[in-house]
Each structure stands twice: as C-alpha cells, then as structure tokens.
Amino acid sequence: MGQFDLRKSGIHALVGLIIGLLLLVAVVDNLSSQTEASFTDYLTQSSELNLLFLLIVGIPALSGILIGGALSRTRQLRRRVHELAQERDKLIETKAVTQVKTQELQGLLDQESGFFVNNWDQLVTEKDNLREEAEISSALVRVALTIGSLAGTGDVLEMLRNALPAALFADACLTFEWSEAEKAFIGSNSPNVKLKPRSVKAIDRIRKERKPISIESVETDELLPAKLRGSLGAKSAILIPCVSRDEVTAIAMVLYSTASHKFSDRDIQIASGIVSQAQIVFENAHLYEDILESRNELQRLLTRLASSQEDERRRISRDLHDGVIQNLSGIIFSLNFLSNALGDEDENAKKEVAQLEEIVHDTITDLRKVIYDLRPTILDSLGLVPTLEKHLESFGEANNITIDYNPKMKERLAESVETGLFRLAQETLNNIKKHAQAKTVSLELKKKKNEVVMVIKDDGVGFDMDEIKKRASQDSGFGLSGMNERVQSLSGTVKIVSKPGEGTRVMVTVPCQAKGA
Ligand SMILES: Nc1ncnc2c1ncn2[C@@H]1O[C@H](COP(=O)(O)OP(=O)(O)O)[C@@H](O)[C@H]1O
Numbered sequence: 156m157g158q159f160d161l162r163k164s165g166i167h168a169l170v171g172l173i174i175g176l177l178l179l180v181a182v183v184d185n186l187s188s189q190t191e192a193s194f195t196d197y198l199t200q201s202s203e204l205n206l207l208f209l210l211i212v213g214i215p216a217l218s219g220i221l222i223g224g225a226l227s228r229t230r231q232l233r234r235r236v237h238e239l240a241q242e243r244d245k246l247i248e249t250k251a252v253t254q255v256k257t258q259e260l261q262g263l264l265d266q267e268s269g270f271f272v273n274n275w276d277q278l279v280t281e282k283d284n285l286r287e288e289a290e291i292s293s294a295l296v297r298v299a300l301t302i303g304s305l306a307g308t309g310d311v312l313e314m315l316r317n318a319l320p321a322a323l324f325a326d327a328c329l330t331f332e333w334s335e336a337e338k339a340f341i342g343s344n345s346p347n348v349k350l351k352p353r354s355v356k357a358i359d360r361i362r363k364e365r366k367p368i369s370i371e372s373v374e375t376d377e378l379l380p381a382k383l384r385g386s387l388g389a390k391s392a393i394l395i396p397c398v399s400r401d402e403v404t405a406i407a408m409v410l411y412s413t414a415s416h417k418f419s420d421r422d423i424q425i426a427s428g429i430v431s432q433a434q435i436v437f438e439n440a441h442l443y444e445d446i447l448e449s450r451n452e453l454q455r456l457l458t459r460l461a462s463s464q465e466d467e468r469r470r471i472s473r474d475l476h477d478g479v480i481q482n483l484s485g486i487i488f489s490l491n492f493l494s495n496a497l498g499d500e501d502e503n504a505k506k507e508v509a510q511l512e513e514i515v516h517d518t519i520t521d522l523r524k525v526i527y528d529l530r531p532t533i534l535d536s537l538g539l540v541p542t543l544e545k546h547l548e549s550f551g552e553a554n555n556i557t558i559d560y561n562p563k564m565k566e567r568l569a570e571s572v573e574t575g576l577f578r579l580a581q582e583t584l585n586n587i588k589k590h591a592q593a594k595t596v597s598l599e600l601k602k603k604k605n606e607v608v609m610v611i612k613d614d615g616v617g618f619d620m621d622e623i624k625k626r627a628s629q630d631s632g633f634g635l636s637g638m639n640e641r642v643q644s645l646s647g648t649v650k651i652v653s654k655p656g657e658g659t660r661v662m663v664t665v666p667c668q669a670k671g672a
C-alpha cells in the first residue's frame with residue numbers, strides 16, 4: 156500500500172513517449188511542409204528544433220510517469236478507503252452486539268447487587284462463621300499436631316488449657332486431675348483447689364455420666380458450690396471429662412468471664428473432640444504404667460525363680476552331702492571292716508572288697524563335684540571373692556588356661572547378688588570352655604559407687620553377636636538369654652562385646668546391696 160508502482164508508471168511513461176513522438180511527428184511534418192525541407196533534414200538542421208524535440212517528447216513522457224504514479228496512488232487510496240469502510244461497518248456491528256451484552260450484564264449486575272443488598276446480613280454472618288470455622292480448625296489441627304509429642308499427662312492438661320479456650324472462643328480453662336489418695340480432683344496449677352465429688356454436685360454428676368456439663372449462669376447454678384462460683388469470676392462454664400478406662404481421670408473447666416455464653420451442641424462436640432484426643436495420651440500413660448508394672452512383676456518373678464532354684468540346689472546338695480555321702484562313707488567304713496575280717500585265704504573276696512571300696516570312693520568324689528556344682532558351700536560360708544578364686548583355679552587347671560584374677564573388693568554382698576554373680580561367672584566360663592579355645596581368661600571384680608562390676612575377658616575365637624541373636628530363637632543360645640534374665644532379676648545389666656577372632660568381653664553391672672539387705 157502507498158508504494159510507487161514501477162511497472163505501471165513505466166507503461167504510462169511509454170504511452171506519454173508515444174504521444175510525444177506522435178505530436179513531434181505532427182509538428183515537424185507541419186513545419187517541414189511549410190519550409191519544404193525534408194523531415195530528417197529539418198530535424199538534423201535546427202538545434203532549437205532539437206530542444207523542441209526534447210520538450211515535445213520529454214514532457215508527455217514525464218507527465219506519463221507522474222500521471223501513472225498518481226493513478227496508482229489514487230487506486231491504492233480508493234482500496235484503503237473501501238477497506239476502512241468495511242472495518243467501520245464491522246465496528247458498527249460489534250458496537251451493537253456490545254450494547255446488547257452490556258445491557259444483559261447490567262441486568263445481571265442489578266440482580267446480583269439486589270441479592271447482596273437483600274442478603275448482606277446473612278453474608279456477614281456467613282463470613283463470621285467461616286472465620287470461626289477456620290479458627291476452630293486451626294485449634295484442632297494444633298491439637299492433633301502436638302498430641303504425638305506430649306509425653307505425660309501434665310503436658311496434655313497444659314495443651315487442653317491452651318487449645319480449649321481458642322477453639323471455644325472462651326476466656327480461660329482450668330484443669331483438674333483425679334487423685335486416688337485424696338479422692339478429689341486437684342487443680343493442675345492450684346493444688347489447693349480440690350473438687351470433691353461429695354461436695355460439688357457437678358463433679359458427682361460428671362463422674363457418673365462421663366459427659367460434658369454446660370453451666371450458662373455460673374452465678375446462679377447450684378451445680379457448683381457458692382464459694383467456688385465466687386472465686387471463678389466467670390459468667391458461663393463448661394466442664395469436660397477426660398475419660399480413661401471408664402473412669403474420669405481429669406476435668407477441663409472452660410470459662411467465659413466477659414459475657415455469658417449460650418452453649419450449642421457444636422460447642423460440646425468441639426470440646427469433646429479435643430478432649431478425646433487428649434484421652435489417647437492418658438490411655439498411653441496408663442499402658443506405660445501397666446508395662447512398668449508387668450516388668451516389675453517379671454523381675455519379681457525372676458528373682459523368686461532364681462532364689463527358689465538356689466534354695467532347691469542348696470537343699471539337694473545338703474541332702475546329698477548329709478545323706479548319700481554319709482551313707483557312702485559308712486559303706487567304705489564297713490568295707491574296710493569286712494576286708495580286715497576276711498582271712499588271708501579269702502584273697503579273691505578281699506580283692507572284690509578293695510574294688511568295691513574304690514568304686515565307692517570314686518562315687519563320693521563325683522558326688523562332691525555334683526554338690527559343688529549344685530551350690531559351693533564356700534559361697535555361703537566365705538562369700539563370692541574366695542569362691543571365684545577357687546573356681547577359677549580349678550577351671551584353669553582343668554582346661555589348661557592361664558587365669559588372671561583381679562578382685563578389687565573384699566566385702567560380702569547380699570546373698571542374691573553373690574549367688575547371681577557366681578552363676579553368671581559360671582555360665583561365662585562354661586561358654587569359654589565350650590566355644591572360645593582361649594589361652595588366657597581374666598576376671599575383674601570391683602565396686603563402683605553403688606554398683607558391683609564384674610568383667611570376664613577371654614582371648615579366644617570370639618563370635619558375631621547378631622548371628623547368635625538370630626540363632627537364639629532356634630535350639631541353642633539359652634545360656635546368654637539365661638544370663639540376661641538373671642541380671643534382670645538383680646536389676647542390673649549385662650553387656651557382651653565380641654568379634655570373630657578378637658575374643659569376648661562380658662561385663663556385668665548390678666546394684667550393690669550389702670549382705671543381709
Ligand atoms: N566366649 C565365647 N567365645 C566364643 N563363642 C562364644 C562365647 N560365648 C558364647 N559364644 C557363642 O555364643 C553362642 C551362644 O551361647 P549360649 O547362649 O551360652 O549357648 P550354648 O553355650 O548353649 O551354645 C554359643 O553357641 C557360641 O557360638
């Protein structure tokens with residue numbers, strides 16, 4: 156658009172040139188007829204005529220170019236005007252459509268604004284409700300998030316004191332925890348406030364019904380005693396029970412002090428929802444107490460088992476010593492007598508008697524070993540330190556192992572501790588004999604504060620503790636678990652460190668009780 160059309164201008168220039176030439180021929184022809192010179196002569200003779208020639212040919216040619224350009228420009232302009240006219244028509248059309256739409260929108264807007272005007276109050280209430288919902292939800296989310304990290308019932312009650320006023324738009328919350336000793340609910344932050352079921356009707360009712368109680372007018376409601384009503388300084392209150400194992404273990408008392416409050420079902424639902432989450436922690440606390448109780452019970456049983464085992468061993472060894480060994484000694488004495496009574500001629504009979512005597516001797520030796528294994532009498536008479544010394548000595552001799560015994564204490568300990576430590580040492584040494592292939596064994600015994608520490612080390616083949624734990628559920632491995640039980644019965648610990656090729660170290664630590672404790 157608006158560009159100079161070279162091709163069309165060229166055509167116009169050519170037409171102009173032809174017209175100029177025709178004019179020139181006409182003029183020169185006319186002039187030559189007047190002067191009677193030939194046409195070519197005329198042209199070649201006169202220089203003015205050359206100028207005339209130029210003018211007559213040049214001007215039409217130039218005019219042709221200009222006219223061509225002007226015509227092409229005019230055509231372009233005409234086309235543009237036509238296009239603009241079309242666009243204007245379109246715009247007029249669009250404007251009409253827009254007007255219709257605008258009218259429709261205006262109608263709608265009128266309708267909507269009518270709705271807003273008519274329902275303004277309702278909308279404001281809805282907005283407030285939404286904000287309340289958001290606050291309640293965020294309070295509930297906070298409760299849900301914190302509940303997992305709460306360890307004890309004290310933490311839970313504190314959480315309730317913060318969360319309940321936020322979720323119920325109240326001013327404060329007091330919590331009370333049941334005390335079995337006092338038979339009353341004791342104020343968490345004010346232990347002097349005691350709500351007894353007999354003197355506070357609300358407490359009596361909440362313990363029976365285990366449901367929230369709402370009190371719209373604290374000042375007049377008889378559910379709370381007059382003295383308490385005065386001291387609370389509240390207009391309305393709601394009491395929510397925290398129930399665990401069918402018993403109300405705590406109460407949250409939510410207070411409205413600035414204005415009295417009409418309680419809705421929703422208020423009660425929200426309060427109960429929050430408290431029921433707290434109940435989980437109460438339940439866990441009870442479960443934890445149960446676990447502790449069963450652990451203590453287990454420990455008591457293990458102690459009783461260990462001590463009755465020892466009693467039984469002691470009784471059997473005494474019976475063997477006082478009964479069987481005495482009888483066998485009596486038999487030796489009789490055999491001796493019989494042998495002397497036999498004459499020289501009864502050589503064979505004498506041999507038999509001598510053999511019998513030997514057998515009975517061996518039996519007595521074996522029996523003494525059994526008696527020692529059952530319960531070394533030295534343990535009762537002299538105590539742990541010399542018993543271990545004697546035991547290690549015979550262990551080293553029997554198994555060709557060098558012993559390094561290093562007791563750093565002399566005093567006697569409670570019988571259960573001495574027996575327990577001796578049995579633990581016995582089991583450890585049995586394992587060394589059975590599995591370790593050790594050359595040296597050391598045993599350290601010392602007192603550290605209120606504990607006795609016994610460390611037994613060997614330089615044997617060692618073992619992989621994890622492997623043994625895996626195997627323990629199968630057939631063998633009762634020795635190590637038995638050691639664990641025995642240590643538990645003494646409220647102590649046992650630590651076994653071992654690696655293949657690096658020997659084994661068994662460390663036993665038990666609380667030290669003096670003899671007679
Ligand atoms: N001092 C030790 N040296 C090497 N291995 C040991 C030692 N003490 C225990 N073990 C390994 O631990 C396993 C478990 O021991 P234990 O519970 O006493 O069962 P048991 O002696 O009846 O095999 C043993 O089978 C042995 O492989």
Ligand SMILES: [Mg+2]
Binds near residue numbers: 582585586634635
């Ligand atoms: Mg063993």
